[in-house]
Amino acid sequence: MNDPVAGEEKPARDDLVDALVRTAHATMAVLTRVGAENDLSMTQMRALAILRGRRLRMTALADYLGLEKSTMTGLVDRAERRGLVARAPSADDRRAVDVLLTPAGIELGEHVGPRVAAELSALTGRLTPDERTAVRELLERMLDGRDE
Amino acid sequence: MNDPVAGEEKPARDDLVDALVRTAHATMAVLTRVGAENDLSMTQMRALAILRGRRLRMTALADYLGLEKSTMTGLVDRAERRGLVARAPSADDRRAVDVLLTPAGIELGEHVGPRVAAELSALTGRLTPDERTAVRELLERMLDGRDE
DNA sequence: GGTGATAGTACGCAGTACCAACCATAGTAG
C-alpha cells in the first residue's frame, strides 16, 4: 500500500453523499492498513470479528459477510491453514460445518480490535466529545433505518 | 454479492469507532453493488471519478488511488479494453503516459454518480435536513483533520 | 556523454469472489 489515505476526488461537491463516500474510503484505508500489518484481509478481519464468541455454520457466516458460500470455502481454508479458525461438524445436521475461532484466532482478534480503534482515533480525535456523541448517534440512526 | 448490507457484528459496542466502521461497510456495500450493476469494481469507479475532466499520468493516478504503479498497468489495460479510458503520450515527457476518459467513460461516470447518490439516499434519507447538514459538517471536520 | 533517477510495462504470485456442477444429507410426499 502506497498511501492508503490518498485519493480524494471531487474536492468540494455539495452533498452529504460525498462526505459519506470519502469517510468510508478513509475508514476502509485504515482497516486495510491495520489488517495488512497483521496479514489479514478486510474480509478475514470481519470474519474474526463476527466469530467472536460464537460458532457459526459456513452459510450463516457467508450471510453475515454478504458472500457466496462457495467463497467461504477458500476463506475458511486459508484461515484454518493459518490456525485462526477451526471447522467442526455441526451437532444437529451432518451436512453442516461449524466454524469457530481457535485460541490463536481469538488472540489475534483481540489484538487487532484495539489497533483499529487506536488508528481510527486519528480521524475521530479532531472532534470534541460532544461532537463525537453527535456523529455516533446520527450514524446509528442512519444504519438503523436500513433493512426497511 | 449476496446481501450487500449484511454483516453487522458486535451489535452494540460502545464507540464511535464502531459506528464508523459499520457505516463504512454499509457505504462500501452500496458502492460495490452499484458498481457491479455497471460491471465496475470499486477501484474502477474511483478511477473514473478521479479522471473526471482531467488527464493524469499513470503515476499520478496511482497516487490518487493509493496503489502501486505496477497495479495501474492492468487496471488501465482492462478499462482501455472496455473503451472507458484511453492512453495518450504525454506532451512533455516521452516516458510518461497520460490516461483520460473516452466519451463512453465519461458517459458511464455520469450515469454511475447519480445512481450512487440515489442508493445512498436510502441511508441518509432517515435524517432530517438539519441532521444531514450536521453529519456532513462533522464528517468533513474529521476528514480535514487527517494528513497532519 | 556517462550516470543515476524516474515512468511504465511484464511477469509471477496469492488472495478474493463469482458461477455452475457436484455429492451428501435432510425433509417431505406418496
Place this chain on the structure above:
DNA sequence: CTACTATGGTTGGTACTGCGTACTATCACC
C-alpha cells in the same frame, strides 16, 4: 418406506485486484 426436492458445502474454472521484482526507455545533471 421409497422417491423427490431442498439444503449445506466443496470443487473447479474464470476474472480481477494488488503486490514485488525485474526490465526498457527516457530524462536530468554535471
